[in-house]
Amino acid sequence: MEITEIPVEGYEKVVRAKDPESGLHAIIAIHDTTLGPALGGMRMWPYASEEEALTDVLRLAKGMTYKSAVAHTGLGGGKSVIIGDPNEKSEALFLAMGRFVDSLGGRYITAEDVNTTIPDLQIVHRETAHVTGLARSEGSSGNPSPYTAHGVVLGIEACVERVFGSKDLKGRKVAILGVGAVGSVVARSLRTKGAEVWAHDMREDRVVVLHEETGVRLASEEEVLTMDADVFTPCALGGVLNDETIPNLRCRIVAGAANNQLLEDRHGDMLRERNILYAPDYVINAGGIINVAVELLPGGYREEESYARIDRIPKALHEVFDLAEEQGLSTARAADMLAERILAAGRS
Numbered sequence: 001m002e003i004t005e006i007p008v009e010g011y012e013k014v015v016r017a018k019d020p021e022s023g024l025h026a027i028i029a030i031h032d033t034t035l036g037p038a039l040g041g042m043r044m045w046p047y048a049s050e051e052e053a054l055t056d057v058l059r060l061a062k063g064m065t066y067k068s069a070v071a072h073t074g075l076g077g078g079k080s081v082i083i084g085d086p087n088e089k090s091e092a093l094f095l096a097m098g099r100f101v102d103s104l105g106g107r108y109i110t111a112e113d114v115n116t117t118i119p120d121l122q123i124v125h126r127e128t129a130h131v132t133g134l135a136r137s138e139g140s141s142g143n144p145s146p147y148t149a150h151g152v153v154l155g156i157e158a159c160v161e162r163v164f165g166s167k168d169l170k171g172r173k174v175a176i177l178g179v180g181a182v183g184s185v186v187a188r189s190l191r192t193k194g195a196e197v198w199a200h201d202m203r204e205d206r207v208v209v210l211h212e213e214t215g216v217r218l219a220s221e222e223e224v225l226t227m228d229a230d231v232f233t234p235c236a237l238g239g240v241l242n243d244e245t246i247p248n249l250r251c252r253i254v255a256g257a258a259n260n261q262l263l264e265d266r267h268g269d270m271l272r273e274r275n276i277l278y279a280p281d282y283v284i285n286a287g288g289i290i291n292v293a294v295e296l297l298p299g300g301y302r303e304e305e306s307y308a309r310i311d312r313i314p315k316a317l318h319e320v321f322d323l324a325e326e327q328g329l330s331t332a333r334a335a336d337m338l339a340e341r342i343l344a345a346g347r348s
């Protein structure tokens with residue numbers, strides 16, 4: 001395997017691996033380890049070029065640094081990408097990836113991400129100890145989605161409290177886009193807390209199940225994006241807050257699990273101008289990474305510890321909202337500022 005360093009300003013280490021035998025072509029980016037080893041998922045994607053893969057891995061690694069800083073996980077930020085078709089996975093590929101991860105000696109710790117699964121990571125784990133988020137039966141932290149969902153619900157309550165003066169969700173109207181692993185758990189929990197919930201998913205069967213079991217109402221995509229709800233909760237893909245959707249939003253709050261909800265940073269400013277409170281995605285959806293980080297504590301994974309740490313998400317959000325008000329900034333920019341302050345304090 002040929003491992004080559006790619007110098008990138010502002011990043012601690014970026015390396016490329018090419019292994020003709022297994023067909024592995026991958027990049028690992030370590031953005032910042034000031035606060036601890038760099039943890040971030042392993043994505044597999046058929047990127048059109050190495051340049052495209054590099055752009056993606058750099059953006060994602062930096063995002064992990066900020067997310068972990070604000071969530072106080074004691075971790076830094078990193079990410080890895082395998083350039084390839086997820087339909088063409090092989091054992092040899094993931095074994096080679098395991099050796100690549102191991103070559104960084106624990107400065108980068110990997111986890112599941114888009115198009116990689118626990119069975120893939122179990123193969124990676126045969127070559128390196130630096131893998132998290134494996135099965136609970138293996139002493140690992142397991143599926144992060146319920147923990148992410150728990151944090152999102154706490155975050156929605158914090159936003160409701162901020163806007164309406166009480167965090168009580170009884171009778172509050174929430175519109176959810178995407179009811180997969182995270183969104184479905186959020187929907188159920190909101191219903192238990194007495195909220196009225198509308199949901200849309202391109203997999204309509206997923207909404208139908210929630211309708212039958214918990215009374216969630218079916219809605220079109222346009223309805224969830226434009227309805228007069230208290231909260232809009234994006235739990236599908238990124239980029240949902242953009243020039244087309246923001247002018248039509250009629251909610252008071254945007255708070256959901258999806259990563260990279262703002263298409264561009266300026267869309268956070270647009271939300272602020274429209275007086276819509278936005279819970280920065282990486283702050284409200286940190287439950288999963290918090291849960292994984294507990295696995296790395298001395299003594300190993302403990303669920304109570306994970307919940308205790310996730311319970312601090314509302315505090316982090318209020319800190320961001322206070323900073324945004326004080327600085328006259330969007331909440332998204334305030335979250336980045338808070339992350340940079342925490343990193344600066346860590347450096348000194």
Ligand code: NAD
Nearest residue numbers: 144145148178179180181182201202235236257258259288
């Ligand atoms: P998932 O794939 O289980 O669920 C996503 C759901 O959104 C699916 O039901 C899918 O059908 C639906 N969907 C996708 N595109 C859609 C569209 N254009 N219109 C309507 N529905 C659409 O994923 P998940 O694990 O629930 O994650 C949801 C989001 O939260 C993602 O953005 C993910 O990156 C983010 N996130 C997840 C976690 C976690 O712990 N799983 C942690 C942090 C962030």
